[in-house]
Amino acid sequence: MNDTAQNAHDVDLMAIGADGQQFLTFMLAGEEYGVDILRVQEIKCWDSVTKIPNTPEYIRGVINLRGTIVPIIDMRLRFHLDRLDYGTTTVVIVLKVLREGDKSRTMGIVVDGVSDVYNIANSEIKDAPDFGTAVDTKFVKGLTTVNEKMVILLDIDHMCNSAELMVMDGITE
DSSP, rough: OHHHHHHHHHHHHHHGGEEEEEEEEEEEEEEEEEEGGEEEEEEOOOOOOOOOTTTTEEEEEEEETEEEEEEEEEEHTTOOOOOOOOOOHHHEEEEEOGGGGGGGEEEEEEEEEEEEEEEEGGGGGBOOOOTTSSOOOEEEEEEEEEEEEEEEOHHHHHHHHSSGGGGHHHHHH
């Protein structure tokens, strides 16, 4: 990054201040999604997992990450999107997820590819529209527009604490 770009980046970070957040964005089926960057532990290339019997299809299995057993969730399958063969851009985003009682757990999500990091002012985050019962938006924290494209911001704590994923607690603890 040249000095001018670095200075602009620093100004962007200062401008966000307490009235904004940074989001790591990733792609799924041509749509851009974002998660709070403070929850991102690391980004890994796709590698094999150990499958766990009798788990939902979207739970690909677990990996051992420096002594921690980490469940891996395929976000395409979680959101009922078409399955896609993993390629060179497929990555696992390893996240710290908050659970009830101030506990946390580490989980990985498989995505088509990482996109960018955006500074988003809180005033730019709009509530998800109410689609009634046709579309479940319980995992959507909000929507924002960046460079004339819509970004779907996910509530990763809610998504990774849903009833289906509680099964993994017994396996990983």
